[in-house]
Amino acid sequence: MDMESRKKALRYFYDKVVGPLGFKFTPDTELADFLLEQEVMLEDKHGVPFCPCQPVRHDRARDMQIVCPCIPFHRQHFDAIKRCWCGLFVHQDVTDPDSLPQLPPKDVGLG
């Protein structure tokens, strides 16, 4: 598969999903490009573009919750930190993604 073409296709599909959820691609284009590249490689290996920051545990029910964009499965958590776990998506009002810490659920009063 061609890396650049697949990255463009994933961008197209993700854009349609994350917008209505109140998210957008991170304005850090270098980071977005890197993360998409990792996802293409994960898709090549597993058949599914998993989140590059989460381990694949070969437990289908759990693994389906880390298929990018995984926002619907972790909505409360990501709304609290205004970004998804890996930072590919941020809340639509975010202009400085570097200012958003990657906090685990327990640190934002969840789980």
Add this chain to the structure above:
Amino acid sequence: MGDKFVRAIGSDEIAPGGMKAVEIEGHEMVICNCGGTYYAIERRCGHMNAPLEMGTLDGKFATCAMHCAQFDVTTGQALSGPVPADPGHESLPPRMAAYLQYVDMLMQHVRTESIRTYETKVEAGWVLVAP
């Protein structure tokens, strides 16, 4: 009209986002309406030959209904291979499980190839294709 082009379908036969299979001079192809621009691709999926018009077209991306392999209809380029099947929650009888494991092993050796595209143009209410 150039000599190599032949009428495939009327330009009002497919709504935007739709696909239709046709056979022209022995070539099985799918005409895709991408927001009013027409593209023609080989009908058979580059993964396991399933008919692509039974899948979906989103923008310029066609997804096969059989294993969800995706293709760019403007270039025919294969963008992704098959998505793993959902085994469900019920355990299968051992012989069936062993058979599916064997099929999975075979499937791992199946490559998803890019597919052929055909030149198109619209003229006098017809979508013309060069087979």
